[in-house]
Amino acid sequence: MATATALEMGFLGYSFACSLVKALRCRAFVPVLAVPPLAMVAASVAASAAAARLEHSPAFCGLIAFSLVALLFLVLQELLIEAHEKDGRMESGSVTRGFCRCLEAPSKNM
Numbered sequence: 001m002a003t004a005t006a007l008e009m010g011f012l013g014y015s016f017a018c019s020l021v022k023a024l025r026c027r028a029f030v031p032v033l034a035v036p037p038l039a040m041v042a043a044s045v046a047a048s049a050a051a052a053r054l055e056h057s058p059a060f061c062g063l064i065a066f067s068l069v070a071l072l073f074l075v076l077q078e079l080l081i082e083a084h085e086k087d088g089r090m091e092s093g094s095v096t097r098g099f100c101r102c103l104e105a106p107s108k109n110m
Contacts, residue, residue: 076102 013036020029054060080098 072102 017029017033020032023029024032051060051063054063076098
């Protein structure tokens with residue numbers, strides 16, 4: 001999964017770079033292309049420092065729980081959209097309702 005995401009992001013970056021080459025001059029698009037990787041490195045360093053300080057606290061559990069729920073929502077959103085596209089209909093709130101139903105299912109078994 002991580003490899004597929006890395007490849008997808010690589011091709012997305014390549015297509016972004018190709019569109020910049022057509023739109024901007026050579027000296028103008030080099031700094032624009034440098035911003036996303038630098039922002040990713042800076043964000044990962046900041047997240048690593050913050051996580052190291054929070055590692056043995058309840059806030060770290062909340063951070064991990066939020067991350068897992070966000071990942072679950074994104075995966076379900078993609079799957080539900082794809083399933084509705086196969087049916088030929090797509091309602092505006094169907095993704096959110098489907099996500100809420102998935103969250104309700106484990107609580108009903110308790």
